[in-house]
Amino acid sequence: MSGDAVAATEQSLTPRPADDGIPDSKDSKDNSKSTEVSKVVEKPAADLLVRLNDDPALGFCVYAARAYRRGERLFEEGTALEATHDAHKEGVRNVYERYCQLSAERRRALHGSFPYLAWANGVDAQEAASARTLVGSLAKGLVIDNRLTAADHMQMRPDGGRSVEEGPGTPGSLAGTPPKKASRAKTALYGLLKWPAAPQDVPSSPEEDAEKRARTETLDWFSRYAFRLKPEASFVKPGGNHQAAVYLLTDLINHRCGGFQNCRVSADVGTISVLALRDIAAGEEVTINYCKDVKDFQCMGECCLRK
Numbered sequence: 001m002s003g004d005a006v007a008a009t010e011q012s013l014t015p016r017p018a019d020d021g022i023p024d025s026k027d028s029k030d031n032s033k034s035t036e037v038s039k040v041v042e043k044p045a046a047d048l049l050v051r052l053n054d055d056p057a058l059g060f061c062v063y064a065a066r067a068y069r070r071g072e073r074l075f076e077e078g079t080a081l082e083a084t085h086d087a088h089k090e091g092v093r094n095v096y097e098r099y100c101q102l103s104a105e106r107r108r109a110l111h112g113s114f115p116y117l118a119w120a121n122g123v124d125a126q127e128a129a130s131a132r133t134l135v136g137s138l139a140k141g142l143v144i145d146n147r148l149t150a151a152d153h154m155q156m157r158p159d160g161g162r163s164v165e166e167g168p169g170t171p172g173s174l175a176g177t178p179p180k181k182a183s184r185a186k187t188a189l190y191g192l193l194k195w196p197a198a199p200q201d202v203p204s205s206p207e208e209d210a211e212k213r214a215r216t217e218t219l220d221w222f223s224r225y226a227f228r229l230k231p232e233a234s235f236v237k238p239g240g241n242h243q244a245a246v247y248l249l250t251d252l253i254n255h256r257c258g259g260f261q262n263c264r265v266s267a268d269v270g271t272i273s274v275l276a277l278r279d280i281a282a283g284e285e286v287t288i289n290y291c292k293d294v295k296d297f298q299c300m301g302e303c304c305l306r307k
Ligand SMILES: C[S@@+](CC[C@H](N)C(=O)[O-])C[C@H]1O[C@@H](n2cnc3c(N)ncnc32)[C@H](O)[C@@H]1O
Pocket: 057, 058, 059, 060, 061, 181, 182, 183, 184, 225, 251, 252, 253, 254, 255, 256, 298, 299, 300, 301
């Protein structure tokens, strides 16, 4: 993968306009019914486990639960949210609208993977953590470790340094400390991204304030996590607007500098795969290289800590 947050995928994608890639409960055979989630999780870890790292700075980490051979696919998953997202054109960004159009179940799954998104949209932290099992039930061929409690979850995701202007209990406010959000080097690509400031002289209701914040933060979250899809795979032809997408699990894979990563991503119609670049041992952390030339990003992987 190249680039920071919204990185171009290695292969062309053909987006599915009416579908964000996660199978609906009704059309999946195996599948996303929450009653079956525990069965899936109880099985021996066939493919992959997601666990929290002990290091609070890194947040989620993805670990291989068995050995993989070079070239082998670790897992594949559908797109969790796809949107039109062009850094230069405010009018064509539809991230928040696409998020709101998702079914409640799909939004819940996103909250499970992305506590920051949950916070931005006023979702209770415990509720967001409990939704993590959905990641396992919606993504294909994945086994998710759901043994961690919501408390563990929040301990591992401390305040990312953002202040909450309104205190708990204020009407329309989002109580609590926002979970840390990713700050990949994608900011270089989407540095121009700024939601227009609200006019100061127009009084707004608490509800309007809450929605304004949800819009701003949802867009910010997306710009940091989304993979930018190649132009030829966009709804709009090359030279037009950019499509970008987030994935429930692939987005939780941490970075290692060039030569130290053990995987790469490869995108196909509505899905993304994670492929082993070399043999991977059971228990090893799955890593990718976010970008060849990562700026404004202090790598805390062993590749840099050893230096
Ligand atoms: C795409 S997310 C990866 C999943 C992330 N651990 C999480 O819980 O959301 C990218 C973020 O993870 C953290 N991260 C990943 N790899 C890192 C590394 N090598 N050094 C420092 N931070 C890293 C940074 O906060 C980065 O902004």
